[in-house]
Structure formats: C-alpha cells, structure tokens
Amino acid sequence: MGRATALAGVCVLSAGLAVAQENNAPPDNAADSGFNIPANVKLLGKMDPNSRHATAKVNGQIITGTDVDQRVALVLFANNGAKITDEELQDLRLRVLRNLIDETLEIQEAKAQKIEVTKDEVEQAYQRIATEKFKQTTAEFDKQLRAIGSSPASYKRQIEGELAWNNLIQRNVSPFINVSDEEANELFQRLQASRGTAEYRIGEIYLSSTPETRQAVAQNAAKIVDQIRQGGSFLAYARQFSEASTAAVGGELGWIRLEQLQNPTLEAAVQQLQPGQLAGPIEIPGGFDILVLIDKRQIGMPDPRDALLSLKQVSLDFPKGIAEADARAKAAAFASALQDVHGCGEVDAAAAKLGAQVVSNDQVPVKGLPDQLQQTMLQLNVGQATPPFGSLNEGVRMLFMCGRDDPKSDAGPSRAELQSQLEDDRVGKRAQRYLRDLRRDAVIEYEE
Incomplete structure (x- = not known):
C-alpha cells in the first residue's frame, strides 16, 4: 500500500470517528492520549491482517526486502539457529523493518548535521568484531555471514548506524547535559551509607509504546523473551x-543499585532474579522493559568470586564405549583413592599410581570456573578437593585447592564515576526523545 492510499484510509477513519463520537463517551484514558477517542470505535475502512510490507522508503531512501532478509538472518544467527514459527518469522521481519527505518533516520540525521562516519571507521570496527568477538579473520567472517544468508554489507551498515548515532548524540546531546557536583555528592553519600547492600549488573531491552500500540508491543516483547529463553543472545x-x-553495547547498564532503576516494579523484579535469569516484559511508563541479571555483588565489599586460586586438576579418562555402570564404579574408586591425599604435595604421586593426569594453574579466578563449581570452591580450604565430576566422554576429575588469594576491598564508584553514570542516563533519555522527533517528522512510504 502506497503512502497516498494510506492517507486516504486515515481520512475515512477520521470521518468514522467523527460520527461515532456523537453517541459514545470517551474512554478513561482519553485524557491521557489527548485524542478523545470514543470507547466503541467503528472502523469504516478495512485493514488486511495478512498484508505485510516488504519494503519502505524513508525520506526517499529505499529499504529493500533483501535488506530485511539479511538483517533477519543476523538475528537468527545470534539466536543460535533456534527454530521459530512462520508467524514469529513474520513478526521478526516487521520488527527488523522498524529497526532499519530507525537506523536509516539516524544515519540521515547525522549526514544532515555533517557528521560523517568514514569507511575506515566502519572497517576497523568490523575487523575488531570479527577478531575479538567471533575469533575469525575478516575473510572468514565474510564467508560465514554469506553462509547464513546475510552479508558483510548488512553488518557494516548496522555498524555505521551505531557509530553515526553515537557521534550525533556526542555532539548534539551530551554537551548540553549537566549533572551538578551536589547531585553526584548526594548520590555518593547514599552509596557510602549503603555499603554492604546489594549492587546489580543488569542488561535491558526497552521497547516504547503508546496506548494505541501497547498490545502489539507487549506481544513482541513476550516473543523476544521466549526466543532468548530458547537460547537466543540477549546482547544481539x-x-x-x-x-x-544502551542498545549499542548490548543493553549493558553496568553496576547499579536498585534505586537507580527509579521504578518499584523493576526493583522488585530484579530482586527475585539469580544471575543469568530474565525478567519481563515489564510494563513501565512509555513502554516495556526486559531485564537480565548478569551478576550481583555487595556494595563496597570484596567479591569472593574475585579470589585467585591455585589449583591442581587430577583427571582419569574412561575407555571408549565403557558402560555407564562401569564408569560409575571407576569414578567411585578414583574418588576413594584420592580421599586420603593430604594437600597438594601428595597429589602427583597419588595420580601416578592411578594412571591419572595432573594439570596445575596458579591464577584461576573463581568467576572463571563453571557456575556449578564456584560455590563449591568458595567452601574449600587449602588442601581440600572437590567431589568428583565428569561424564562418559570426558572421564572423571577432581580439583585440589593448593592456595587462595582473596580479593581486596572495593571502595565502590568514585564521585566522578557516579556523575558520569547520571549523565549517561540523562543522555539516553534525551536520545530517545531525539529519535521520536525524527520519526514524527519523517516521510515514510511502504510498498508491497
């Protein structure tokens, strides 16, 4: 449906509303929306629910169906190849199209403000992502993107959009945001008074909504939550x-206290989470939030998981094709034989008698161990060992603690760091308003 047809539909709908208003009282939220919409709306025009817009023209710049397909492929790739239904795929395409429209508006505004993102900047960021995140050369990453149905150009366009928007905000928004020393000092004093209380590292996905789009946005948010719980990448x-x-950094809010969320509903939700768990979608003023608890610690107190351990791992491989019952018997004999080892000085000799292998490491952070082992290690004293663990394929293992360097006390964020956090929060809110203004003033045409 072209823009002219869409405008005609709006005119018909407006006429219908004018007739309907004569006999219907406005709903409770009419004053909030400012539109005085009657409770019993009668649509005089029809909208085909099966109509899907494949392309759009944003201020004259075309977004093609191929652009959408390639960006969808990136999302599915980040979702670890999880299967989605045809309906979910259609919804994903619509969300990607909306995202591409915003991205186009951001790039256009940056160029209009004579803020250019150079090709070299994009290429450097692309190379850094390929090598640091995906552990590949750019040529290998190019090949992988094409193999999943996307393209290097699509990924680079996303990078360009993020850089353009960030540069635009840094020039047109950030310089005009001010947080006084008094505000930072007040927050600093509150933090000092709260030493020992919990601090949270949180990721967020925020989706804005209006009364008219509330139901659709809520449904989209719920689908995103489902896809993440099925193995999708929250960051992606x-x-x-x-x-x-925070979208450009994968939704990362950093370490914050719950009061900094400034919403009792969000605070209560995060309090119930364990690291790695999701909350949401949670309705908040202006939209919906999806949160993930990345980590948790005590303010101003050392995190015991930052301790560095000196460990010896003793491992015994199982013969290929061994029956599970036989493996359990070997594991029990292995654990029994090592039960009488007193300290790491006896580990090597005991392992040699069993035909087991020993690996040592003196700089192992507790956080670097699997979640299932972290709490066990924190409860061990020097010279003690974990219970045996393993599988039929990996054999059986035990870890002996040979030493432990506890972390030093954390003084918490400084006044300058707190001031920066407050500024970032205000910049984020102003950036949201900036993008809403760009959408409002845009000329967007949709084509089948």
Whole structure:
C-alpha cells in the first residue's frame, strides 16, 4: 500500500470517528492520549491482517526486502539457529523493518548535521568484531555471514548506524547535559551509607509504546523473551531492538543499585532474579522493559568470586564405549583413592599410581570456573578437593585447592564515576526523545 492510499484510509477513519463520537463517551484514558477517542470505535475502512510490507522508503531512501532478509538472518544467527514459527518469522521481519527505518533516520540525521562516519571507521570496527568477538579473520567472517544468508554489507551498515548515532548524540546531546557536583555528592553519600547492600549488573531491552500500540508491543516483547529463553543472545536482541541508549553495547547498564532503576516494579523484579535469569516484559511508563541479571555483588565489599586460586586438576579418562555402570564404579574408586591425599604435595604421586593426569594453574579466578563449581570452591580450604565430576566422554576429575588469594576491598564508584553514570542516563533519555522527533517528522512510504 502506497503512502497516498494510506492517507486516504486515515481520512475515512477520521470521518468514522467523527460520527461515532456523537453517541459514545470517551474512554478513561482519553485524557491521557489527548485524542478523545470514543470507547466503541467503528472502523469504516478495512485493514488486511495478512498484508505485510516488504519494503519502505524513508525520506526517499529505499529499504529493500533483501535488506530485511539479511538483517533477519543476523538475528537468527545470534539466536543460535533456534527454530521459530512462520508467524514469529513474520513478526521478526516487521520488527527488523522498524529497526532499519530507525537506523536509516539516524544515519540521515547525522549526514544532515555533517557528521560523517568514514569507511575506515566502519572497517576497523568490523575487523575488531570479527577478531575479538567471533575469533575469525575478516575473510572468514565474510564467508560465514554469506553462509547464513546475510552479508558483510548488512553488518557494516548496522555498524555505521551505531557509530553515526553515537557521534550525533556526542555532539548534539551530551554537551548540553549537566549533572551538578551536589547531585553526584548526594548520590555518593547514599552509596557510602549503603555499603554492604546489594549492587546489580543488569542488561535491558526497552521497547516504547503508546496506548494505541501497547498490545502489539507487549506481544513482541513476550516473543523476544521466549526466543532468548530458547537460547537466543540477549546482547544481539538488545542491539537490534532495544530503543534505549544502551542498545549499542548490548543493553549493558553496568553496576547499579536498585534505586537507580527509579521504578518499584523493576526493583522488585530484579530482586527475585539469580544471575543469568530474565525478567519481563515489564510494563513501565512509555513502554516495556526486559531485564537480565548478569551478576550481583555487595556494595563496597570484596567479591569472593574475585579470589585467585591455585589449583591442581587430577583427571582419569574412561575407555571408549565403557558402560555407564562401569564408569560409575571407576569414578567411585578414583574418588576413594584420592580421599586420603593430604594437600597438594601428595597429589602427583597419588595420580601416578592411578594412571591419572595432573594439570596445575596458579591464577584461576573463581568467576572463571563453571557456575556449578564456584560455590563449591568458595567452601574449600587449602588442601581440600572437590567431589568428583565428569561424564562418559570426558572421564572423571577432581580439583585440589593448593592456595587462595582473596580479593581486596572495593571502595565502590568514585564521585566522578557516579556523575558520569547520571549523565549517561540523562543522555539516553534525551536520545530517545531525539529519535521520536525524527520519526514524527519523517516521510515514510511502504510498498508491497
């Protein structure tokens, strides 16, 4: 449907509303929306629910169906190849199209403000992502993107959009945000008074909504949550769909106290989470939030998981094709034989008698161990060992603690760091308003 047809439909709908208003009282939220919409709306025009817009023209710049397909492929790739239904795929395409429209508006505004993102900047960021995140050369990453149905150009366009928007905000928004020393000092004093209380590292996906779009946005948010719980990458979904300023860094809010969320509902939700768990979608003023608890610690107190351990791992491989019952018997004999080892000085000799292998490491952070082992290690004294663990394929293992360097006390964020956090929050809110203004003033045409 072209823009002219869409405008004609709006005119018909407006006429219908004018007739309907004569006999219907406005709903409770009419004053909030400012539109005085009657409770019993009668649509005089029809909208085909099966109509899907494949392309759009944003201020004259075309977004093609191929652009959408390639960006969808990126999302599915980040979702670890999880299967989605045809309906979910259609919804994903619509969300990606909306995201591409925003991205186009951001790039256009940056160029209009004579803020250019150079090709070299994009290429350097692309190379850094390929090598640091995906552990590949750019040529290998190019090949992988094409193999999943996307393209290097699509990924680089996303990078360009993020850089353009960030540069635009840094020039047109950030310089005009001010947080006084008094505000930072007040927050610093509150933090000092709260030493020993919990601090949270949180990721967010924020989706804005209006009364008219509330139901659709809620449904989209619920689908995003389902896809993340099925193995999708929170970071990737935040980058693609979040409307918060943290989208470019995968939704990362950093370490904050719950009061900094400034919403009792969000605070209560996060308090119930364990690291790695999701909360949401949670309705908040202006939209919906999806949160993930990345980590948790005590303010101003050392995190015991930052301790560095000196460990010896003793491992015994199982013969290929061994029956599970036989493996259990060997594991029990292995654990029994090592039970009488007193300290790491006896480990090597005991392992040699069993035909087991020993690996030593003196700089192992507790956080670097699997979640299932972290709490066990924190409860061990020097010279003690974990219970045996393993599988039929990996054999059986035990870890002996040979030493432990506890972390030093954390003084918490400085006044300058707190001031920066407050500024970032205000910049993010102003950036959201900036993007809403760009959408409002845009000329967007949709074509089948």
